[in-house]
Amino acid sequence: MSRRDGVLLLATGLVLGLSLVQGSAAALDLTSQTLTPYRSCTLAGTPAATTVVTDATVKEASAGTNFGTATTDVISSATVADQRTYVRFDLTACSPAIPASAIVRLATLRLYLTGLPAVCRTLDVFRVTAAWTEAGVTWTNQPFGTILNTPASGTRSTAVSVGTPVGCTNRVAGYVTGGDVTTDVAAFVAGSAPNFGWMIRDDVEASATTRTTTFSAKNLGTIARVPELVVTYVVVP
Amino acid sequence: MSLARRAVPPIGLVLGGVLIASAASLGLSSDTLGAGSTATPRCTSASLSILQNLSAGTVISVTVATLPATCGGGTLQVAVNNGIATGSGSAVIPAGGGAVTVTLGSAPARRVTDQVDLVVVGP
Numbered sequence: 001m002s003r004r005d006g007v008l009l010l011a012t013g014l015v016l017g018l019s020l021v022q023g024s025a026a027a028l029d030l031t032s033q034t035l036t037p038y039r040s041c042t043l044a045g046t047p048a049a050t051t052v053v054t055d056a057t058v059k060e061a062s063a064g065t066n067f068g069t070a071t072t073d074v075i076s077s078a079t080v081a082d083q084r085t086y087v088r089f090d091l092t093a094c095s096p097a098i099p100a101s102a103i104v105r106l107a108t109l110r111l112y113l114t115g116l117p118a119v120c121r122t123l124d125v126f127r128v129t130a131a132w133t134e135a136g137v138t139w140t141n142q143p144f145g146t147i148l149n150t151p152a153s154g155t156r157s158t159a160v161s162v163g164t165p166v167g168c169t170n171r172v173a174g175y176v177t178g179g180d181v182t183t184d185v186a187a188f189v190a191g192s193a194p195n196f197g198w199m200i201r202d203d204v205e206a207s208a209t210t211r212t213t214t215f216s217a218k219n220l221g222t223i224a225r226v227p228e229l230v231v232t233y234v235v236v237p
Numbered sequence: 238m239s240l241a242r243r244a245v246p247p248i249g250l251v252l253g254g255v256l257i258a259s260a261a262s263l264g265l266s267s268d269t270l271g272a273g274s275t276a277t278p279r280c281t282s283a284s285l286s287i288l289q290n291l292s293a294g295t296v297i298s299v300t301v302a303t304l305p306a307t308c309g310g311g312t313l314q315v316a317v318n319n320g321i322a323t324g325s326g327s328a329v330i331p332a333g334g335g336a337v338t339v340t341l342g343s344a345p346a347r348r349v350t351d352q353v354d355l356v357v358v359g360p
Contacts, residue, residue: 034359035357036280036308036357038285038287038354039355040352042353044349046347095352105282105284106284106285230286
């Protein structure tokens with residue numbers, strides 16, 4: 001190697017060295033950049049034949065009949081004609097899978113409202129603690145039993161206000177707001193509670209005046225109205 | 238020896254010097270890079286609401302709500318992946334936070350499950 005070559009290479013090396021050092025410094029600047037990542041998984045009841053989402057209404061007046069293929073999910077308070085809805089979302093269908101260590105920031109149960117009562121009604125959402133199937137659940141064999149107003153309202157996961165009068169939270173057709181089931185989904189994800197979904201009933205069953213709320217069921221097959229569960233979470237490194 | 242062959246050893250030495258310099262600047266005791274970690278600051282840890290907006294069975298935009306003012310001025314980047322197709326877009330978060338709707342460059346079909354990744358860069 002000639003001296004000239006050496007000088008040239010040394011100079012190049014200095015330039016490269018400075019450049020690389022500066023490059024490293026620039027890359028390290030990322031540590032001072034504010035980055036806020038979130039991820040969400042949405043489970044939606046489409047197509048109608050999917051088993052990822054299951055829903056069924058149970059009817060006191062047809063206690064032994066299964067309505068798992070109905071196109072509506074109904075909650076009703078009425079004398080000897082109460083109706084409840086069961087719904088479940090298979091979180092293992094999320095791709096990529098939600099890690100058990102993930103922090104669930106928000107989980108929202110979204111049902112599309114199609115029929116509202118003429119007065120404000122509170123719908124209670126309870127975490128189900130026993131297995132049921134879409135094709136098998138009936139009023140008689142439902143996980144929560146047939147005793148009205150059981151479980152108690154105080155044990156609900158969340159509640160949704162529906163009705164046409166001013167003052168109700170959900171007054172028109174569309175996806176309901178207020179279905180915050182974050183605590184339940186966090187337990188499902190962490191494995192501290194089995195995922196049997198939710199049961200929704202009127203806060204006060206056996207109303208003397210029939211009060212009915214209707215939602216679109218998975219089997220309606222209308223993609224813009226299917227039951228949904230939106231889970232927003234943060235992956236912990 | 239050709240010029241190319243002669244050039245190899247000095248560059249190696251120079252690169253070696255650079256690595257030493259980098260290690261020194263990082264304060265590392267060895268030449269292993271990436272051994273450390275640091276907390277990346279975030280503008281929020283709030284419960285952001287992420288909703289997909291549909292048109293004709295496809296996801297055309299994503300609305301991110303309940304963004305706090307601390308994220309105002311940051312850039313919200315969103316990507317939707319339904320396992321087959323993806324769509325992405327970005328938008329600037331207003332100074333006061335709130336809700337931002339990001340229109341996707343392409344609209345993936347709505348499927349039984351999909352994933353939305355979002356990141357707020359800055360402010």
